[in-house]
Amino acid sequence: xxxxxxxxxxxxxxxxxxxxxxxxxxxxxxxxxxxxxxxxxxxxxxxxxxxxxxxxxxxxxxxxxxxxxxxxxxxxxxxxxxxxxxxxxxxxxxxxxxxxxxxxxxxxxxxxxxxxxxxxxxxxxxxxxxxxxxxxxxxxxxxxxxxxxxxxxxxxxxxxxxxxxxxxxxxxxxxxxxxxxxxxxxxxxxxxxxxxxxxxxxxxxxxxxxxxxxxxxxxxxxxxxxxxxxxxxxxxxxxxxxxxxxxxxxxxxxxxxxx
Ligand SMILES: CC(C)(COP(=O)(O)OP(=O)(O)OC[C@H]1O[C@@H](n2cnc3c(N)ncnc32)[C@H](O)[C@@H]1OP(=O)(O)O)[C@@H](O)C(=O)NCCC(=O)NCCS
Numbered sequence: 352x353x354x355x356x357x358x359x360x361x362x363x364x365x366x367x368x369x370x371x372x373x374x375x376x377x378x379x380x381x382x383x384x385x386x387x388x389x390x391x392x393x394x395x396x397x398x399x400x401x402x403x404x405x406x407x408x409x410x411x412x413x414x415x416x417x418x419x420x421x422x423x424x425x426x427x428x429x430x431x432x433x434x435x436x437x438x439x440x441x442x443x444x445x446x447x448x449x450x451x452x453x454x455x456x457x458x459x460x461x462x463x464x465x466x467x468x469x470x471x472x473x474x475x476x477x478x479x480x481x482x483x484x485x486x487x488x489x490x491x492x493x494x495x496x497x498x499x500x501x502x503x504x505x506x507x508x509x510x511x512x513x514x515x516x517x518x519x520x521x522x523x524x525x526x527x528x529x530x531x532x533x534x535x536x537x538x539x540x541x542x543x544x545x546x547x548x549x550x551x552x553x554x555x556x557x558x559x560x561x562x563x564x565x566x567x568x569x570x571x572x573x574x575x576x577x578x579x580x581x582x583x584x585x586x587x588x589x590x591x592x593x594x595x596x597x598x599x600x601x602x603x604x605x606x607x608x609x610x
Pocket of ligand 1: 536
């Protein structure tokens with residue numbers, strides 16, 4: 352746990368991370384930040400520990416099993432992977448869980464140490480992780496993206512015509528398609544470890560509440576032989592922090608929708 356001075360330092364760090372000019376320039380060489388990390392905590396229900404890393408701090412060493420997962424990867428990917436693991440371990444520490452290897456499934460889903468659920472995201476020069484206790488949460492998905500317009504061909508793959516026309520009615524200064532993209536990626540990170548199958552962008556329909564920064568996601572069609580009701584319709588939150596969008600969706604153990 353952090354000292355009072357440490358907590359003040361982290362709060363000051365988070366305040367600075369939330370400032371647009373700082374995020375724009377990405378100059379700040381930050382090490383691992385805890386509570387309220389860069390807006391991630393604000394889109395998650397209570398009960399998750401979060402950590403974010405912005406800039407290029409050196410990642411902490413990997414466990415041998417983790418290093419083996421990226422032994423054939425290019426340097427950039429190895430560093431990205433290690434930063435994500437460092438972020439996750441920092442969040443585990445904040446939650447009170449011991450450091451342990453985070454291996455991965457062949458679909459790249461992290462295999463969390465017993466008793467934990469979590470999710471990792473990377474964007475440009477930043478990455479973040481959220482960790483909770485598996486007694487409380489069945490799964491969580493987080494995603495951070497640089498907020499920018501999406502190519503119209505890609506947009507057609509991500510959004511249904513109905514979703515596109517709904518977004519056209521919103522504030523045109525914000526590239527909402529990118530927000531929905533981030534939400535759907537967060538949903539996939541929750542879905543895949545639970546269902547162990549693919550979920551296509553067009554299998555999900557997102558309805559945004561832009562003022563409340565909330566969303567409702569419905570799974571349509573039959574992407575799996577049987578889709579539990581709690582995954583058919585799930586609610587989550589997003590936020591726009593500087594030049595990034597951050598999204599999260601969490602499924603409580605017992606499958607009530609989070610509030
Ligand atoms: C898996 C995917 C969501 C990851 O997104 P990404 O753009 O590579 O970027 P991010 O940096 O945000 O996320 C990467 C992290 O997600 C996690 N992740 C990757 N695959 C995952 C999976 N199958 N399940 C859960 N988490 C996964 C990993 O922690 C990964 O980082 P790591 O490999 O360093 O551990 C994306 O590559 C993908 O395949 N998307 C298509 C499926 C989809 O989104 N469908 C929409 C359904 S509504």
